[in-house]
Amino acid sequence: MADLKRTGLYDLHVELGAKMVPFAGYEMPVQYPLGVMKEHLHCRAQAGLFDVSHMGQVILRAKSGDLNDAVLALEALVPVALVELKENHQRYAFFTNDQGGILDDLMVAKREDHLCLVVNAACKDEDIAHLRANLSDTCDIDVIEDRALLALQGPAAEKVMARFVPLTQGMRFMEVSTFESPFGELWISRSGYTGEDGFEISVPNKTVVDFAHSLMSEEEVEFIGLGARDSLRLEAGLCLYGHDIDTTTSPIEADLLWAIQKARRPGGARQGGFPGEDRIFGDLAEGIARKRIGLRPEGRAPMREGTVLYASVDADTPIGTVTSGGFGPTVEGPVAMGYVSIAHANTGNTIYGEVRGKRLPATVTAMPFRPSTYKR
Amino acid sequence: MKFTEEHEWLRIEDDVVVVGITEHASTQLGDVVFVELPEAGSTVSKDDEICVIESVKAASDILAPLDGEIVEVNEALEDNPSLVNDDPLGEAWFFKMKVEDLSSMDDMMDEAAYKDFIG
Numbered sequence: 001m002a003d004l005k006r007t008g009l010y011d012l013h014v015e016l017g018a019k020m021v022p023f024a025g026y027e028m029p030v031q032y033p034l035g036v037m038k039e040h041l042h043c044r045a046q047a048g049l050f051d052v053s054h055m056g057q058v059i060l061r062a063k064s065g066d067l068n069d070a071v072l073a074l075e076a077l078v079p080v081a082l083v084e085l086k087e088n089h090q091r092y093a094f095f096t097n098d099q100g101g102i103l104d105d106l107m108v109a110k111r112e113d114h115l116c117l118v119v120n121a122a123c124k125d126e127d128i129a130h131l132r133a134n135l136s137d138t139c140d141i142d143v144i145e146d147r148a149l150l151a152l153q154g155p156a157a158e159k160v161m162a163r164f165v166p167l168t169q170g171m172r173f174m175e176v177s178t179f180e181s182p183f184g185e186l187w188i189s190r191s192g193y194t195g196e197d198g199f200e201i202s203v204p205n206k207t208v209v210d211f212a213h214s215l216m217s218e219e220e221v222e223f224i225g226l227g228a229r230d231s232l233r234l235e236a237g238l239c240l241y242g243h244d245i246d247t248t249t250s251p252i253e254a255d256l257l258w259a260i261q262k263a264r265r266p267g268g269a270r271q272g273g274f275p276g277e278d279r280i281f282g283d284l285a286e287g288i289a290r291k292r293i294g295l296r297p298e299g300r301a302p303m304r305e306g307t308v309l310y311a312s313v314d315a316d317t318p319i320g321t322v323t324s325g326g327f328g329p330t331v332e333g334p335v336a337m338g339y340v341s342i343a344h345a346n347t348g349n350t351i352y353g354e355v356r357g358k359r360l361p362a363t364v365t366a367m368p369f370r371p372s373t374y375k376r
Numbered sequence: 377m378k379f380t381e382e383h384e385w386l387r388i389e390d391d392v393v394v395v396g397i398t399e400h401a402s403t404q405l406g407d408v409v410f411v412e413l414p415e416a417g418s419t420v421s422k423d424d425e426i427c428v429i430e431s432v433k434a435a436s437d438i439l440a441p442l443d444g445e446i447v448e449v450n451e452a453l454e455d456n457p458s459l460v461n462d463d464p465l466g467e468a469w470f471f472k473m474k475v476e477d478l479s480s481m482d483d484m485m486d487e488a489a490y491k492d493f494i495g
Contacts, residue, residue: 037458300454301428302410327430329407356428
């Protein structure tokens with residue numbers, strides 16, 4: 001696998017018997033010997049450890065030294081309210097383009113004197129170029145290369161993490177904090193992308209192997225690969241960039257209005273002022289033609305990405321497409337998300353996905369498919 | 377027991393051929409979550425795609441290993457697809473077929489040859 005990058009845990013993944021695959025320019029573990037299904041169920045029952053070091057970590061500091069200048073600068077690229085974000089908290093955000101599509105989704109944490117961004121691996125080069133092109137006048141943009149990122153997710157994540165950093169027990173969903181530890185300075189957020197309570201932990205490269213060994217030695221913890229990461233986030237109703245959202249989907253079509261706080265909406269304290277404002281506010285005012293929905297196929301056959309959706313068994317014209325789909329081990333059946341024309345987007349509607357030439361029924365279903373267990 | 381390059385096993389039982397997939401195939405597929413079986417009574421030709429197996433990762437087909445008639449299918453797999461992972465060579469047989477000319481199996485791999493084939 002020439003030209004692929006490796007995370008600091010590559011050797012450990014191989015030692016553990018992981019199947020390594022190319023993902024976003026990295027060689028990443030898609031599954032360990034436990035297998036996708038058991039890894040998924042283990043994460044929901046105990047605690048799963050994920051290597052997400054391929055994701056980008058970026059620090060923004062205002063050249064003026066005033067955090068608020070960095071906040072306002074970044075607000076010009078995302079339709080999200082960061083002024084109101086409390087210190088030591090993070091928020092889900094997305095970079096929009098001039099057409100109102102989504103360039104990437106990310107997490108933005110507000111810390112004492114800077115913002116810390118976590119962006120998708122597949123988009124990080126473009127994201128960094130985008131930040132440099134737009135914010136270099138006002139901000140120093142520091143791409144963190146000397147840190148790895150782990151996620152510890154699941155009902156046992158809290159007690160496992162507390163054995164290493166007791167104070168993490170008091171953190172709430174989307175809180176962030178910095179802790180000194182035997183593994184160096186840890187930047188911890190109470191968050192993740194599985195629908196579970198848990199943490200994301202930024203750890204120095206030089207201690208990540210020791211830290212991962214220590215975590216996996218805890219009896220509740222198993223390493224989880226990208227395969228189960230995908231089924232976990234799908235059951236949680238969370239978007240995968242490049243599949244469920246991309247440069248052609250507006251946040252309104254993607255049903256992400258919840259992430260655009262009132263301050264940035266029409267009539268808000270800092271309304272608009274982000275790329276694609278016209279399209280996004282137009283979608284809000286005039287309505288949208290299509291919408292991202294959840295789907296529960298009847299029976300057991302999964303409806304995978306690309307499955308074409310129809311209003312009936314014999315309709316000629318498609319009404320949409322599945323953008324993510326597979327089997328949900330926790331809901332014990334197939335789950336999918338996709339876009340359908342707005343007339344068919346109501347929860348409870350039966351629509352049909354064409355699988356191997358057969359139209360199979362599926363019910364439009366509110367997401368998450370399985371209630372999330374964040375510690376709010 | 378005989379084996380095909382498509383990773384099926386075939387076993388003669390009371391003059392019908394019982395067909396399943398090998399342990400190697402079930403491991404490669406990963407956790408099986410859905411199985412679609414042919415209709416009992418249908419006539420099939422060699423290499424027809426007659427079953428679908430979906431794992432957590434992807435969908436794949438099972439081809440008819442021989443010309444013949446499907447006489448029985450293992451409906452237990454539809455309700456419990458994970459049998460394919462748990463007992464691929466035993467309980468997780470897929471279908472039984474009546475074959476005119478059983479000598480067509482003679483050219484297939486035996487266990488030693490299949491082991492060489494999968495390396």
